[in-house]
Amino acid sequence: MKKHAKIWIDLDNSPHVPFFAPIIAGLERRGHRVWVTARDRFQVAELAVLHGIPTIMVGRDYGRNKLIKISGLLYRAMQLFPIVRREKPTLALSHGSRSQVAAAKMAGIPTAVMLDYEFIDLSFPFSIDDIFMPDAIPEQAITVNCANIWRYPGIKEDVYVPGFRPGKGLLTDLGIPPNRIVVTMRPPATTAHYHNVKSEVLFQDVISLVARTPNTVIIMLPRDDQQREEIKETWGHLLEAGNMIIPRKAVNGLDLTWHSDLVVSGGGTMIREAAALGVPAYSVFSGVTGCVDRRLAETGRLKLITFFDDISRIAIRKKDRLHEARRKSETLDYILDRVEEVIGR
Structure with a gap:
C-alpha cells in the first residue's frame, strides 16, 4: 500500500x-x-x-x-x-x-x-x-x-x-506593436556568490547594441529594486523613448519568453526556458559554466556570450514562428x- x-x-x-x-x-x-x-x-x-x-x-x-x-x-x-x-x-x-x-x-x-x-x-x-x-x-x-x-x-x-500554453495579449498589454523586435533581458544575479563583474559589462554592451538596432524594444526584468533603480538611472533615455519597458508587475515568464524574438540574460532559469521553448537564447553569464548550459550550447539551443567580440554575433531579428506543442x-x-x-x- x-x-x-x-x-x-x-x-x-x-x-x-x-x-x-x-x-x-x-x-x-x-x-x-x-x-x-x-x-x-x-x-x-x-x-x-x-x-x-x-x-x-x-x-x-x-x-x-x-x-x-x-x-x-x-x-x-x-x-x-x-x-x-x-x-x-x-x-x-x-x-x-x-x-x-x-x-x-x-x-x-x-x-x-x-x-x-x-x-x-x-x-x-x-x-x-x-x-x-x-x-x-x-x-x-x-x-x-x-x-x-x-x-x-x-x-x-x-x-x-x-505543459505551457501561451496566452494572448501580453505584448498589447505592454503597449508593444506586433511588428517590433522584442528583446527580453534579465540582468546578472549580482547578489549571488558566483557572480562575476564581467557579466555586468557584457550585459551593458548588449543593451547598447540592441538600442542601436532599428525597430527594437527591450523588455527589462530587474531581479530586485536596486537593479531597477540602477537601470532607470543608466538607461532612462530608453525608457522615456519607449525603447525599453520595465513591467510594473510580475508577468508569466514563459508567456513573455514565448512572445519574445530573443532572450538575453546573465544566466539562470529564463535563459534555459527560452532554450526549452526554442526561442533564440544568449547568456552573458561569466562565472564557471555549468554542465547544463554546456550541453544546451553543444546542442545549439543556447549561445554563450563569453567574449566582447561575441556580442556582434547576436542575431537581432524577428524569430521564426513557434509551434505550440503541449505535451x-x-x-x-x-x-x-x-x-x-x-x-x-
Whole structure:
C-alpha cells in the first residue's frame, strides 16, 4: 500500500514557483499533502499568487553583503523551525533552500534538495539526504555530503515547459506593436556568490547594441529594486523613448519568453526556458559554466556570450514562428516517482 505523506516545499527564489507548481499538483494528485513556505524576495509572492499556490511567507531578501546574507539565512531557519515542529512533515523539499535544510535538520526531518548548477555553494555542517539534479551533471561534480543522488532526464525547465500554453495579449498589454523586435533581458544575479563583474559589462554592451538596432524594444526584468533603480538611472533615455519597458508587475515568464524574438540574460532559469521553448537564447553569464548550459550550447539551443567580440554575433531579428506543442513531461513524472521512492524508504 502506497504511503501518503506530508511534504514541505520551500520557495526560496522566483524561478522555484513555476518549477514547483506542477510538482505540487502532481504530488497532490497522488494523494500526498503539500504545504508551502516562501521567502519574500524578488517576485516570489506575486508569482505564487499568479500560479495559485497558497504560501506562508517567512523571511526576506538579505542583500549582497555575505555576512548579512549568512546571518539572514540562519535567522530565517530559526523562524521556520517552530513551524516545522508544529507541522511535522514527512519530507522537506526545495531547490537549494539553505534555510529549509537547516530548519529541517534541527527538527529531524529528511531533506531532499534539487539543483541544476553544480558550482552553487551548498556548504552545510551536516549531510543532505537526497539530491535531485539533471543527468547532464555527473555525480562526481557534487562535493556536498549527500546520502543519495538522483539524476533526472532533461533539464529543470522540462518539468513545466511541456505543459505551457501561451496566452494572448501580453505584448498589447505592454503597449508593444506586433511588428517590433522584442528583446527580453534579465540582468546578472549580482547578489549571488558566483557572480562575476564581467557579466555586468557584457550585459551593458548588449543593451547598447540592441538600442542601436532599428525597430527594437527591450523588455527589462530587474531581479530586485536596486537593479531597477540602477537601470532607470543608466538607461532612462530608453525608457522615456519607449525603447525599453520595465513591467510594473510580475508577468508569466514563459508567456513573455514565448512572445519574445530573443532572450538575453546573465544566466539562470529564463535563459534555459527560452532554450526549452526554442526561442533564440544568449547568456552573458561569466562565472564557471555549468554542465547544463554546456550541453544546451553543444546542442545549439543556447549561445554563450563569453567574449566582447561575441556580442556582434547576436542575431537581432524577428524569430521564426513557434509551434505550440503541449505535451506530457517525462521529467516531471520521473521526479514524482523518485520523490515517492524517497518517501517510501
